[in-house]
Amino acid sequence: MDLPKQVIEQDDLTLRRFNGEADLPELFQVIEESLEHLRPWTRWLPEHSLARTGTFLSSRAERWESGEAFSYAIVLNGAIVGACTLFRHDDTPDRSYEIGYWLHPAATGRGVATRATRALVEQVFRLPDVDFVEIVHDQANHASGAIPARLGFVEQPRRPAERLAPAETGEDRVWRMTRDRAESLTASDTR
Numbered sequence: 403m404d405l406p407k408q409v410i411e412q413d414d415l416t417l418r419r420f421n422g423e424a425d426l427p428e429l430f431q432v433i434e435e436s437l438e439h440l441r442p443w444t445r446w447l448p449e450h451s452l453a454r455t456g457t458f459l460s461s462r463a464e465r466w467e468s469g470e471a472f473s474y475a476i477v478l479n480g481a482i483v484g485a486c487t488l489f490r491h492d493d494t495p496d497r498s499y500e501i502g503y504w505l506h507p508a509a510t511g512r513g514v515a516t517r518a519t520r521a522l523v524e525q526v527f528r529l530p531d532v533d534f535v536e537i538v539h540d541q542a543n544h545a546s547g548a549i550p551a552r553l554g555f556v557e558q559p560r561r562p563a564e565r566l567a568p569a570e571t572g573e574d575r576v577w578r579m580t581r582d583r584a585e586s587l588t589a590s591d592t593r
Contacts, residue, residue: 406472406525415517417474420462428482430455432506439507442569443543476518483509486518488526497533499526516549527581537577540570550577554587
């Protein structure tokens with residue numbers, strides 16, 4: 403099976419595959435410092451704990467090898483400032499992945515999530531038999547929605563969703579990037 407790169411370097415920004423227990427102290431601290439920033443939109447936050455972060459990290463290797471999820475630490479100037487993942491749910495359409503991301507509040511507004519997402523788009527289309535990638539977020543989460551719009555994703559019909567985080571409205575926006583669109587955008591960038 404073809405797999406995405408384990409380390410993606412872009413000047414001061416690096417996406418690197420999580421390193422299990424070695425990343426636990428730093429990742430846990432970044433989450434702790436980001437709690438209020440993440441709380442409105444993050445479904446997993448109510449279960450946040452050191453043990454849960456450890457479980458997340460220990461499951462990454464198996465999920466990477468199976469192709470179920472490719473999770474990266476977002477590292478800016480040598481420090482973890484968030485995470486991003488290419489992943490599949492049980493109900494994810496065949497031949498597709500979804501992208502998720504979050505950042506420490508000090509790293510927002512600087513293009514970090516946009517650069518990380520662009521890198522994940524490049525990686526997902528290195529995989530065989532992937533036709534498209536999606537970003538799904540609550541319709542009220544405007545910061546998350548700015549990223550796919552900026553990168554040229556095409557908005558799909560909105561869909562109802564269970565409200566699992568405090569600020570969620572129960573309606574998701576869905577953005578899609580097809581392989582063909584990604585290739586045409588890349589070609590136009592190089593002109």
